[in-house]
Amino acid sequence: MPTSRLNIQATSGKQYIYSFTEGGAEGDATMKNLLGGKGANLAEMANIGLPVPPGFTLSTEVCTYYYDHSQTYPEGLFEQDIPDALEKIETALGKKFGDPEDPLLVSVRSGARASMPGMMDTILNLGLNDTTVEGLAHRSGNPRFAWDCYRRFVQMYGDVVMDLKPQDSKHSDPFESILDEHKKKKGCSLDTQLDTDDLKAIVSAFKAAILERTGQEFPEDPHVQLQGAIGAVFGSWNNERAIVYRKLNHIPGYWGTACNVQAMVFGNMGDRSGTGVAFTRDAATGENIFYGEYLMNAQGEDVVAGTRTPLKIRHLQEEKPDIYQQLDCIRTRLEQHYRDMMDIEFTIENDRLFMLQCRVGKRTGLAAIRIAYDMCKEGLIDEKEALLRIEPDQLNQLLRPVFDQKEKDRAISEGRLLATGLNAGPGAATGSICFSARQAQEVKERGQLAILVRIETSPEDIEGMSLAEGILTERGGMTSHAALVARQMGKVCVAGCGELDIDYQKGEMRIEGTDIVLKEGDSISLDGTTGEVIQGEIKTRNPEVIEVLADKTLKPEDAPTWQIFDQVMQWADHYRTLKVRTNADQPEQAELAVTFGAEGIGLCRTEHMFFGGQRIDAMREMILADDIGDRQKALEKLLPYQRDDFYGLFKAMGSRPVTIRLLDPPLHEFLPQEDAEIEALAKKIGMAFHDVKTRIDNLHEFNPMLGLRGCRLGILHPEIPAMQVRAIIEAACIIKKEGHDIIPEIMVPLVSTVRELELTSEIIHKVARRVMAEQEIGVTYLVGTMIEVPRAALTSGDIAKAADFFSYGTNDLTQMGLGMSRDDSGQFLPVYQNYDIFPHNPFESLDQEGIGRLIKLSAKEGRSVKSDLKLGICGEHGGDPATIEFCHTTGINYVSCSPFRIPIARLAAARAAIG
Numbered sequence: 081m082p083t084s085r086l087n088i089q090a091t092s093g094k095q096y097i098y099s100f101t102e103g104g105a106e107g108d109a110t111m112k113n114l115l116g117g118k119g120a121n122l123a124e125m126a127n128i129g130l131p132v133p134p135g136f137t138l139s140t141e142v143c144t145y146y147y148d149h150s151q152t153y154p155e156g157l158f159e160q161d162i163p164d165a166l167e168k169i170e171t172a173l174g175k176k177f178g179d180p181e182d183p184l185l186v187s188v189r190s191g192a193r194a195s196m197p198g199m200m201d202t203i204l205n206l207g208l209n210d211t212t213v214e215g216l217a218h219r220s221g222n223p224r225f226a227w228d229c230y231r232r233f234v235q236m237y238g239d240v241v242m243d244l245k246p247q248d249s250k251h252s253d254p255f256e257s258i259l260d261e262h263k264k265k266k267g268c269s270l271d272t273q274l275d276t277d278d279l280k281a282i283v284s285a286f287k288a289a290i291l292e293r294t295g296q297e298f299p300e301d302p303h304v305q306l307q308g309a310i311g312a313v314f315g316s317w318n319n320e321r322a323i324v325y326r327k328l329n330h331i332p333g334y335w336g337t338a339c340n341v342q343a344m345v346f347g348n349m350g351d352r353s354g355t356g357v358a359f360t361r362d363a364a365t366g367e368n369i370f371y372g373e374y375l376m377n378a379q380g381e382d383v384v385a386g387t388r389t390p391l392k393i394r395h396l397q398e399e400k401p402d403i404y405q406q407l408d409c410i411r412t413r414l415e416q417h418y419r420d421m422m423d424i425e426f427t428i429e430n431d432r433l434f435m436l437q438c439r440v441g442k443r444t445g446l447a448a449i450r451i452a453y454d455m456c457k458e459g460l461i462d463e464k465e466a467l468l469r470i471e472p473d474q475l476n477q478l479l480r481p482v483f484d485q486k487e488k489d490r491a492i493s494e495g496r497l498l499a500t501g502l503n504a505g506p507g508a509a510t511g512s513i514c515f516s517a518r519q520a521q522e523v524k525e526r527g528q529l530a531i532l533v534r535i536e537t538s539p540e541d542i543e544g545m546s547l548a549e550g551i552l553t554e555r556g557g558m559t560s561h562a563a564l565v566a567r568q569m570g571k572v573c574v575a576g577c578g579e580l581d582i583d584y585q586k587g588e589m590r591i592e593g594t595d596i597v598l599k600e601g602d603s604i605s606l607d608g609t610t611g612e613v614i615q616g617e618i619k620t621r622n623p624e625v626i627e628v629l630a631d632k633t634l635k636p637e638d639a640p641t642w643q644i645f646d647q648v649m650q651w652a653d654h655y656r657t658l659k660v661r662t663n664a665d666q667p668e669q670a671e672l673a674v675t676f677g678a679e680g681i682g683l684c685r686t687e688h689m690f691f692g693g694q695r696i697d698a699m700r701e702m703i704l705a706d707d708i709g710d711r712q713k714a715l716e717k718l719l720p721y722q723r724d725d726f727y728g729l730f731k732a733m734g735s736r737p738v739t740i741r742l743l744d745p746p747l748h749e750f751l752p753q754e755d756a757e758i759e760a761l762a763k764k765i766g767m768a769f770h771d772v773k774t775r776i777d778n779l780h781e782f783n784p785m786l787g788l789r790g791c792r793l794g795i796l797h798p799e800i801p802a803m804q805v806r807a808i809i810e811a812a813c814i815i816k817k818e819g820h821d822i823i824p825e826i827m828v829p830l831v832s833t834v835r836e837l838e839l840t841s842e843i844i845h846k847v848a849r850r851v852m853a854e855q856e857i858g859v860t861y862l863v864g865t866m867i868e869v870p871r872a873a874l875t876s877g878d879i880a881k882a883a884d885f886f887s888y889g890t891n892d893l894t895q896m897g898l899g900m901s902r903d904d905s906g907q908f909l910p911v912y913q914n915y916d917i918f919p920h921n922p923f924e925s926l927d928q929e930g931i932g933r934l935i936k937l938s939a940k941e942g943r944s945v946k947s948d949l950k951l952g953i954c955g956e957h958g959g960d961p962a963t964i965e966f967c968h969t970t971g972i973n974y975v976s977c978s979p980f981r982i983p984i985a986r987l988a989a990a991r992a993a994i995g
């Protein structure tokens with residue numbers, strides 16, 4: 081609980097500011113929604129007695145107010161509340177904000193409730209001007225340090241608040257250009273080699289550049305500086321990179337960000353000072369080791385930006401053993417307190433340690449699973465908590481390809497190993513070199529794979545990083561922006577590859593010490609597990625989990641990653657109540673799905689079975705038949721194919737349920753459209769070209785999706801569903817005779833009225849009875865329907881009278897419910913998401929407020945007629961974790977998804993059950 085309260089509030093009576101100081105704070109870790117993750121954890125660290133510099137947090141409600149009131153602030157915020165909060169810091173430290181003799185300097189940082197590393201802006205050393213810098217120089221006894229702080233502050237403020245940025249990705253940062261120019265003139269390569277006079281000249285040049293490019297003087301008044309910085313933090317919530325990041329990570333715009341103002345401590349005061357970023361466990365692999373980097377005589381941005389190559393945290397044990405021991409104790413204490421892997425930021429000022437930040441650390445999918453597994457085994461968390469620690473989509477990373485070792489070894493033996501950097505994001509990636517986010521986007525639009533190659537990434541690169549297969553940087557460490565964001569996105573990443581010399585303007589990358597020059601568009605391969613960069617493409621192979629489950633080329637006892645994966649899946653299966661089936665049309669797909677844990681087939685699309693070889697010819701012959709006699713002859717050709725298809729599926733699934741959808745799509749999809757193909761078909765089936773062409777033209781529909789398809793086709797031509805039902809029941813009889821108790825579930829598509837289902841059911845039952853009599857064996861089967869038409873959802877009470885089950889076809893239900901084509905919506909959906917019209921793509925994650933409401937109504941009505949009515953979902957949404965949670969709470973019996981999404985669905989179902 082907080083140990084003190086300041087009651088700092090705007091004149092409206094609402095508290096907008098929360099203070100913290102070592103030993104006590106107004107907030108705590110439970111207040112993330114109000115204080116943001118950073119502010120809540122600063123308060124928590126202060127409450128448990130860690131060495132936290134004092135400060136205060138402007139709540140997320142200030143940000144909300146700011147945007148709701150035309151970018152203005154609550155009354156009295158800057159006139160009374162912030163000065164009062166500053167006074168508390170001044171009292172704690174014995175310094176004054178703006179004092180020319182002993183100035184209090186502060187940092188201003190953003191902090192949303194969801195971690196957004198690098199997306200929003202930070203300003204350090206705020207409060208310096210031409211007068212206070214001399215006071216800082218005098219009090220510290222180190223003029224160079226003071227002017228280094230001033231140089232950094234002017235650069236950050238000019239960039240973040242005054243918007244002095246590069247013109248585009250091919251131009252360098254104007255401040256960095258000035259800095260590089262002075263270093264070149266001095267004949268040095270590092271910032272630390274610049275003396276006081278150099279830094280004074282650089283500050284003057286920075287200010288001149290600001291005035292020249294913006295027409296504004298750099299502000300000298302610290303209070304004006306503070307107001308500008310706070311405004312920039314709130315403004316950064318809606319900058320382009322933050323919007324892209326929020327969209328990628330499903331973070332609502334209305335959450336807003338908090339803003340943290342904190343007393344500065346200095347890692348750049350000399351060799352007894354430094355700064356670092358660390359994780360309490362390895363964020364890439366999950367190994368239980370202290371993992372991080374630091375720099376002496378540096379500020380935090382130096383580590384993250386990668387302008388200097390940092391040292392591994394283990395070297396601190398040799399360089400500063402007392403500090404390392406304190407950090408290691410804090411590492412253990414934070415893990416015990418939060419019961420999770422934590423990301424920490426620290427500063428050493430004259431051999432005194434300060435904690436500037438802690439948050440739950442971003443991690444790869446592999447690390448997430450291992451950390452959850454290990455912490456459960458260590459007794460820090462239980463099985464339920466372990467499952468909640470793993471985001472379902474993180475399992476994707478365990479199923480992605482890795483490089484074929486023989487191919488990789490061959491490439492290295494051929495001299496194609498270009499360089500080795502830091503293995504910041506595991507996995508294998510091959511693609512074309514792209515030196516900017518824009519190039520990556522263009523490559524993806526051409527349907528090719530992209531590797532984003534940057535000197536160092538910045539938040540402006542976020543969209544390119546999301547599109548790229550892998551990320552390669554010349555600078556930066558394991559805690560750099562590139563590494564942090566890549567791990568969160570699950571991207572392959574090699575960082576800090578110092579052997580590279582990247583030139584944006586020339587569009588080329590040279591390899592140090594060689595004559596090798598790679599251009600934009602050239603192919604490279606990244607091994608994010610080893611940090612190797614290899615010229616050209618390398619063949620990939622399946623990862624460990626697939627080799628055990630599907631390929632059977634690796635023994636489980638030789639696969640430690642699979643063993644952890646298997647245990648997590650066992651935990652998930654123990655807690656989930658929702659069944660998980662697969663969408664499969666072929667025995668091979670079904671067998672793969674079973675290895676992933678599928679409990680049945682939720683959707684077999686029979687239309688996929690008619691393509692290839694003589695099947696498609698018979699299908700086309702059936703469609704083009706002039707009368708029922710000719711159509712029946714063609715159907716007789718198709719029958720054995722269909723029977724074999726269903727037998728193969730039943731065999732692969734054992735006694736698991738199999739839902740088979742009768743023929744659904746418009747007939748024109750099976751027919752050729754080009755004259756040459758039509759002529760070839762006419763010859764095959766013995767018809768004149770003109771007759772075939774005319775018949776195809778007559779089948780044309782203005783809106784095929786709403787035309788002659790699904791149950792409508794079967795009602796007009798009952799011989800078509802009759803052939804399919806015969807094939808299903810014959811295959812089921814054969815399987816039953818072989819000792820498998822299969823229960824086919826025959827699904828009627830596109831029903832909108834109960835009468836359509838009744839008429840089709842009559843056909844199904846009539847054929848089934850006849851086949852069972854012929855085979856002299858009885859088979860249990862179910863008849864149900866796909867609810868994909870809004871009218872069917874609204875009249876589910878009537879339809880349930882004729883149905884054994886409902887399966888929600890959310891693809892078409894979404895299209896019809898929204899009046900929006902899935903294929904054409906790409907033109908406007910991104911804009912809709914930017915405006916928060918749809919927080920997610922409704923074709924990827926179910927629109928729960930609209931389409932979900934139809935499903936809830938349908939489920940309620942259906943079960944009011946038949947309490948045991950089986951309900952499933954078989955659209956593409958069946959593998960989406962948010963949709964799965966909706967299905968669990970709605971009382972759906974099962975979800976069905978593609979084979980590779982099954983582990984994700986199993987975990988998501990368990991998390992939904994745990995709550």
